[in-house]
Amino acid sequence: MIAAPMDASVSNSFDASLTFQIEGVSVRGRLVRLGRELEHILKPHAYPQPVAEILAETLCLSATLASALKYDGLFSLQTQSDGPVSLMVADVTSQGAMRGYARFDGPRVEALSDIASAPVVRLLGAGHMAFTVDQGSHTERYQGITDLDGANISDCAHHYLRNSEQLESAIWLAADVGTEPDFAHARAGALMVQRMPPAPGADPADEDDDWRRAVALLSSLTRAELLDPALSSEDLLFRLYHEDGVRVFESRPLFHRCRCSREKVASTIKSFPAEEILDAQGRAEVVCEFCKKTYHFEEAELEQIKGADNCANSA
Ligand SMILES: [Zn+2]
CATH class of the missing domain: 3.90.1280.10 (HSP33 redox switch-like)
Structure with missing residues (x-):
């Protein structure tokens, strides 16, 4: 239970995924924020800013969905589509090692306008997003797939979550790769809440209200807050959910590591x-x-x- 905002370990809030529970209600959440490790992933590539941003959000989505799964191996998210960004891959191991890249057509990206209003439509175009969990050669591969349906990556994630057999979920993603060379100070974040099975004897109407409130509060989070390096993840959650109280569980580090050899x-x-x-x-x-x-x-x-x-x- 967080009693009051804390000022320590602000820099530790990024490059990690944090699990939390809203007190007294059947809602659990994940907060993923990427900073320096995102910079390492983007830096070797000469990505135009909108391409770097949509990839950064996709990396956050991958880390968030992976953090909500129990697996031992590799979680991989891949988009394939007919737009200027024809392919994106974002994968994360159960140890937290992340990597990803985007394949793009520079002149086609440059010719675009008004990307920010609908980055998925403008940059990716029509296609699909696939999720794979690989737990080694002796286990079955799990794969989920969804059309790229929506204006941005958050919309596509919602579309997928609604149509899969997952728990009822809401997710909010944002990225800002800045204007500095080599993506120094690039940041991205994701906040997801999931509706857990109701507590025994709980009133369904109350549970519905609790869930709607959790989603409404999630929607009140601003991009500036999610990406603010001076705002610790604990303080961010406290700001959103202080009325009910929020219990924070383990924070797991996320880091860039390529598995090529x-x-x-x-x-x-x-x-x-x-x-x-x-x-x-x-x-x-x-x-x-x-x-x-x-x-x-x-x-x-x-x-x-x-x-x-x-x-x-x-x-
Ligand atoms: Zn490599």
């Missing part, structure tokens, strides 16, 4: 014919789409990788 890249490129990947000097260069790390392979090394694989297959 030389071995993984080698295993991907070995299936391609040599003439497709080797340049005139007999070298192959592969760039990770997430973190932009470059991997170089010599022809002899590639042959060795393929040779080792053939031996393994015939054994």
